[in-house]
Amino acid sequence: MAETATFHYDVDARSVGFVIDEELYSLDAIYGAAYLFVDRCWLFLDRPADKQVQVRLRSKEAEPAGGTLDALAGEFANELLNQVLRLRIGDSTRSLREYTLARAFFGDDDGERPNIDDLLAELDAEELADDPLEIQVPWDTGS
Amino acid sequence: MSVLQLHRSLYSADAIQAAAAAYAEFADAITVTESEVEYSVTFTAPDPDVPELLDAFANHVLFETAAARTA
Amino acid sequence: MKTIELPRKSLTAETLGFFRFGEISPGRWVITNDAGEWEILSTAEFDALLAGTIETRESLTHKGFLRTGSDLDALAERVRRKKHFVGKGPHLHMVVTTLRCNQDCRYCHASRTNLDQVQTDMSLETAKKVVDLAMQSTSPYLCFEYQGGEPTVNFEAIKFIVEYSREKNRYEGKTIDHSLVTNFTWMDEEKAEWLIANDVLVCTSLDGPEELHNWNRTWRKGSNAFEQVMRWIAWFNARYIELGRDPKLWHIDALLTTTRRTLSQYREVVDLYVSLGIRNVHLRPLNPFGFATRTWKNIGYTTAEYLAFYEQALDYILELNLQGEEIMEGTAALFLKKMLTPDDPNFVDIRSPIGAGTGGVAYNYDGAVVTSDEGRMVLAMGDPLFKLGDAASLTYPEMVGHPTVKALAVASYLDSLPGCSTCFNAPWCGVRPLHNYMHTGDVFGQRPNTAKCAEHMTIARLLLNKLDDDPDGDVRRIFDRWTVDRPRQ
Numbered sequence: 130m131a132e133t134a135t136f137h138y139d140v141d142a143r144s145v146g147f148v149i150d151e152e153l154y155s156l157d158a159i160y161g162a163a164y165l166f167v168d169r170c171w172l173f174l175d176r177p178a179d180k181q182v183q184v185r186l187r188s189k190e191a192e193p194a195g196g197t198l199d200a201l202a203g204e205f206a207n208e209l210l211n212q213v214l215r216l217r218i219g220d221s222t223r224s225l226r227e228y229t230l231a232r233a234f235f236g237d238d239d240g241e242r243p244n245i246d247d248l249l250a251e252l253d254a255e256e257l258a259d260d261p262l263e264i265q266v267p268w269d270t271g272s
Numbered sequence: 273m274s275v276l277q278l279h280r281s282l283y284s285a286d287a288i289q290a291a292a293a294a295y296a297e298f299a300d301a302i303t304v305t306e307s308e309v310e311y312s313v314t315f316t317a318p319d320p321d322v323p324e325l326l327d328a329f330a331n332h333v334l335f336e337t338a339a340a341r342t343a
Numbered sequence: 344m345k346t347i348e349l350p351r352k353s354l355t356a357e358t359l360g361f362f363r364f365g366e367i368s369p370g371r372w373v374i375t376n377d378a379g380e381w382e383i384l385s386t387a388e389f390d391a392l393l394a395g396t397i398e399t400r401e402s403l404t405h406k407g408f409l410r411t412g413s414d415l416d417a418l419a420e421r422v423r424r425k426k427h428f429v430g431k432g433p434h435l436h437m438v439v440t441t442l443r444c445n446q447d448c449r450y451c452h453a454s455r456t457n458l459d460q461v462q463t464d465m466s467l468e469t470a471k472k473v474v475d476l477a478m479q480s481t482s483p484y485l486c487f488e489y490q491g492g493e494p495t496v497n498f499e500a501i502k503f504i505v506e507y508s509r510e511k512n513r514y515e516g517k518t519i520d521h522s523l524v525t526n527f528t529w530m531d532e533e534k535a536e537w538l539i540a541n542d543v544l545v546c547t548s549l550d551g552p553e554e555l556h557n558w559n560r561t562w563r564k565g566s567n568a569f570e571q572v573m574r575w576i577a578w579f580n581a582r583y584i585e586l587g588r589d590p591k592l593w594h595i596d597a598l599l600t601t602t603r604r605t606l607s608q609y610r611e612v613v614d615l616y617v618s619l620g621i622r623n624v625h626l627r628p629l630n631p632f633g634f635a636t637r638t639w640k641n642i643g644y645t646t647a648e649y650l651a652f653y654e655q656a657l658d659y660i661l662e663l664n665l666q667g668e669e670i671m672e673g674t675a676a677l678f679l680k681k682m683l684t685p686d687d688p689n690f691v692d693i694r695s696p697i698g699a700g701t702g703g704v705a706y707n708y709d710g711a712v713v714t715s716d717e718g719r720m721v722l723a724m725g726d727p728l729f730k731l732g733d734a735a736s737l738t739y740p741e742m743v744g745h746p747t748v749k750a751l752a753v754a755s756y757l758d759s760l761p762g763c764s765t766c767f768n769a770p771w772c773g774v775r776p777l778h779n780y781m782h783t784g785d786v787f788g789q790r791p792n793t794a795k796c797a798e799h800m801t802i803a804r805l806l807l808n809k810l811d812d813d814p815d816g817d818v819r820r821i822f823d824r825w826t827v828d829r830p831r832q
């Protein structure tokens with residue numbers, strides 16, 4: 130059964146505010162999500178407590194139409210989840226991507242870069258051993 | 273005079289400086305002081321024709337902070 | 344306090360290759376990677392991909408989206424091919440042979456003077472320096488594009504550059520095209536015959552039906568700019584046929600400038616282009632900087648208005664294609680070449696990094712070398728930021744290694760820009776540091792606030808959604824045709 134992520138937010142006449150647990154959602158995910166709203170909102174980050182980030186999204190419209198703020202809150206929460214996925218895919222594929230780009234732009238192996246078999250073997254070993262990127266652990270319980 | 277407070281652990285000093293340079297024309301002076309927890313950005317004689325100056329400034333600092341982390 | 348509950352996707356990252364993703368319409372997800380490969384998945388398929396439970400498909404493995412069985416070396420080769428332009432050197436050399444012009448168009452700012460201003464003609468000495476510099480480019484293909492003012496007012500400079508570059512090329516062995524953008528109001532048969540005999544590609548400005556064209560393009564009193572354009576299009580097209588040239592390859596092309604009045608007349612514009620045998624309507628929004636507020640009110644529009652127009656026009660063009668007409672939309676065709684072929688069209692304004700100074704350069708009439716035609720406009724407005732030097736003294740390494748060129752490359756390298764680095768559109772998109780600079784004083788723009796981001800995002804979504812909702816493959820067949828370039832020689 131699909132798990133759910135729960136977000137709480139407050140809403141006033143012109144803004145919505147979330148308090149986000151940094152242990153669950155990294156700062157990079159929070160910045161990444163917030164940044165995508167700079168065309169529609171004024172954004173303010175604050176830290177109400179250790180490991181917590183408050184994100185306030187204030188509509189650029191002085192009197193946002195009914196329902197827009199709740200929709201905005203929904204979009205932000207959704208984007209936050211997407212950002213987490215993006216970062217985790219980026220992290221866990223970093224060495225594969227670096228290999229591909231190096232190979233694409235700097236040509237053939239000069240003997241110093243690992244070949245692809247070594248790289249994949251290394252990745253497997255890492256994943257089985259200490260799993261530094263925690264890619265085997267479902268992200269929500271990985272903290 | 274208007275003051276904007278930005279938490280040190282969430283906004284970078286370089287980003288604030290970059291935003292201050294970008295927004296220099298909208299105030300007589302933009303000065304930044306810091307305490308243990310936050311930066312205070314003071315706008316002396318902010319341009320009255322830009323009513324949401326502090327909001328736009330905060331967005332710009334967010335953008336610069338995010339940009340520095342992406343690069 | 345309110346609460347939102349959202350489904351949380353589970354991730355088994357070790358089964359995946361690198362990709363970016365986005366929801367292009369409700370329940371439809373696109374995944375893309377650095378080679379420009381893509382797939383569209385339903386939410387259930389996307390979730391299964393992330394969870395590592397998707398049924399293995401050849402396409403997902405081949406494209407590198409699934410890790411097991413993927414061939415990274417082959418993927419690297421495809422990335423290399425996509426990014427073939429990196430390090431190649433500028434191929435597009437835009438030469439302003441004069442600022443003089445006999446028209447006074449509503450949207451032309453800072454880039455024209457009256458006909459008596461002969462001091463704004465490019466001298467042959469400067470033209471020679473321009474060719475000497477341009478031909479040092481490491482690109483094996485060059486295109487000299489003549490602009491103005493009205494470039495044919497200084498026809499001598501065009502002739503000189505065509506002949507001198509041909510002479511020089513006997514030792515260089517490059518492929519060289521020459522392309523002229525003209526309003527046809529200074530054309531005569533002698534010039535026309537010379538252009539044809541010398542294989543100069545001719546492109547005119549055609550803004551739509553008579554009333555619209557003449558409203559945009561003010562000419563001398565009592566004259567009709569539209570009639571002039573019609574007359575010369577007919578003359579050239581007939582002459583190409585007389586000379587036995589394939590009319591599919593040799594005909595007059597046209598460039599459209601979209602003003603406020605164009606928005607409601609997209610059908611008429613497209614119909615006119617079709618009736619003239621023009622196969623490419625290249626829709627582009629006006630650059631809103633540099634206009635007086637009053638002028639902009641008259642001719643300008645919002646990004647949302649432009650995009651609504653774009654969508655309608657694209658739909659209409661597709662409708663005509665389904666009826667058998669061969670007409671394409673130019674910006675869509677550029678994106679489709681990136682999406683549907685292993686190559687990149689190397690369009691200097693839509694690539695990462697941008698081609699300003701590394702894919703194209705502009706030469707002003709006085710020999711000033713600038714990163715782009717828009718950079719030349721900014722220079723004419725008194726800001727030298729985009730000037731790289733003078734053709735008389737600038738060396739090729741100085742030109743391509745100029746700090747401004749480097750800054751523009753950094754500011755347009757999508758992998759390092761927040762918002763872009765994770766955007767599904769990154770393999771195909773390109774940002775415009777000069778526009779950002781003109782709007783905010785900073786070459787790094789806040790992406791979601793820029794008109795180009797909205798435009799490119801909309802176009803990519805439109806195209807992908809059309810390809811996704813194509814049960815009979817009709818759209819794909821049409822789009823495939825739009826990606827085919829037929830060489831003239």
Ligand code: SF4
Pocket residue numbers: 757762763764766767768769772773774790795796797799800
């Ligand atoms: S400019 Fe916009 S559409 Fe293009 S890659 Fe960046 S975020 Fe995506």
